[in-house]
Amino acid sequence: MRPNNRIIAFSLGFLVALAFIYYFSNIVVYVAIAWVLSLMLGPLVSFFTRNLRIGKFKLGVTFSAALTMIIFLAGLSLLLTLFIPLIVTQANNLAGVDYKSIATALQEPLSHMNQWLINRGLVEQAPNVEEQLKNMLQVSDWFQPGKIGTFFSAILSTAGNVLAGFFSIVFITFFLLRDETMLPDFLAAILPKEYEEKVRHSFSESDRMLTRYFNGLVLQVSVLTVIMWILLSILGIDNALLIAFFGAMMNLVPYVGPIIGGIFGVFITISSHLDLDFYTQMVPMIIKVLASFVGMQMLDNYFLQPYISSKSVRAHPLEIFIVILMGAKLNGIVGMVLAIPVYTVLRVIARTFWSEFRIVQTLTESLEEEEEEEEEDGHPR
Numbered sequence: 294m295r296p297n298n299r300i301i302a303f304s305l306g307f308l309v310a311l312a313f314i315y316y317f318s319n320i321v322v323y324v325a326i327a328w329v330l331s332l333m334l335g336p337l338v339s340f341f342t343r344n345l346r347i348g349k350f351k352l353g354v355t356f357s358a359a360l361t362m363i364i365f366l367a368g369l370s371l372l373l374t375l376f377i378p379l380i381v382t383q384a385n386n387l388a389g390v391d392y393k394s395i396a397t398a399l400q401e402p403l404s405h406m407n408q409w410l411i412n413r414g415l416v417e418q419a420p421n422v423e424e425q426l427k428n429m430l431q432v433s434d435w436f437q438p439g440k441i442g443t444f445f446s447a448i449l450s451t452a453g454n455v456l457a458g459f460f461s462i463v464f465i466t467f468f469l470l471r472d473e474t475m476l477p478d479f480l481a482a483i484l485p486k487e488y489e490e491k492v493r494h495s496f497s498e499s500d501r502m503l504t505r506y507f508n509g510l511v512l513q514v515s516v517l518t519v520i521m522w523i524l525l526s527i528l529g530i531d532n533a534l535l536i537a538f539f540g541a542m543m544n545l546v547p548y549v550g551p552i553i554g555g556i557f558g559v560f561i562t563i564s565s566h567l568d569l570d571f572y573t574q575m576v577p578m579i580i581k582v583l584a585s586f587v588g589m590q591m592l593d594n595y596f597l598q599p600y601i602s603s604k605s606v607r608a609h610p611l612e613i614f615i616v617i618l619m620g621a622k623l624n625g626i627v628g629m630v631l632a633i634p635v636y637t638v639l640r641v642i643a644r645t646f647w648s649e650f651r652i653v654q655t656l657t658e659s660l661e662e663e664e665e666e667e668e669e670d671g672h673p674r
Contacts, residue, residue, distance in 0.1 A: 323458060327465035328476065329634075330365070332504045333511060337361045338470050358470035362463065379535040383561060402572070473500075495645040499638045506634060510545060513597045517541035521589050528581045531565045540586060544593060547617045547629050555586040608636070 314321050341357035411417075469475060477496040481489040521537035530536065540554035562582050566575060608616075613633060620632030643653045 319458070320461075323461045324465060327462050327469055329503075329507060330462070330466045331469035331473070332500065333507045334361050334365060334466070334470060335473065335504060336508070337364070355471050358467055361470060362467050366463070376535060376538065379532055383532070383535075383564060491645050495642050498641045498645070502637050502641065503634055506637065513593065514538075514541045514545065516597060517544060517589055517593060520592065521585060524585050524588070525582070528585065530562060530578065530582060530585075532561050536561055536582070540589065544589070545630060546626055547632075549626070549629075551586060551590050555583060558582045558586060608640070612636075 338354065338357045338361050341360055342351070342354050345352045345357065345360075477493050480496065481492050484492055518534075518537045518541040521540055522534050525533035525537060536558040539557055540551070543550040543554035543557070546553070559579050559582055562578055563575065566578065613636075616632045616636045617629050620628035620630075620635075622628070624631075643650075647653050
């Protein structure tokens, strides 16, 4: 094919691909989620394939993939069994709350806080306490029984779509686990033949790095949940498991996630003990919850995160920080969560196809060092 025709064909193919992704965006999302699950569950399939046998006969990859999916669904069912009753209990607590009584009870601490601000020169005139209470009551409208009923009605109305998406993801994940070459074969088929080797290499490299990254996140969430659960239980905080799990999950959101988790923990603690005295009983419990979140952050920042970053993405902390900021600019919290895995894939693709550029060599230098270390250890990829 002539160069001009090649460029035209490539451009048209690229536009068609973008149109396909836009029109079938939900299917693309299903495939992406299934791919991530296949990366996380792939090592378990490999373990079963190597070790499970009946007599002298191995059970094969199909049986191993099915067994892995059964274990995954059982674990997911266990999580739902643990957390749904807790969430329903909290919803019932919120539905029966007299928020006017709460606002009245908080009038004294609000007055003290306003006076503290005036004494230290932080404000010239404190806000009117009645206005503050009024604002609180307006916010509380979101948690009235009628609002909660509307919320659950909206959930029920979308339950069909959620179930369809869930079963689609499970179905796709099973076949990706059974045939790990399915996606690279598809990508190689739609691109020119001379790029096939590079495409397969990029996919294999991305697969390896993202597997380590997502498994590292699972380890991170598991460790933080268990430690927070034990600590909050020792401190006498109710709903410790719910607070710990939500806090560990939100911790995956860079920078703002721990703040959201801490606010959630304080909110659940307050809503579970509305009958307690604010100063003598409620404040000490709030301090315990916040201190637990601070301890979780120190553990994560100084031990877990460095381990995950060094073993998976192999990128400089400043790179990660800038990439997360760019993700936040593009798509808020979702962009922050997806920034690191997307950047990891883009680095691998750039290293494979455009390694002659100096900027690419600089950004992927750590990947070269990792490859050299593996070859020296006698474990080439």
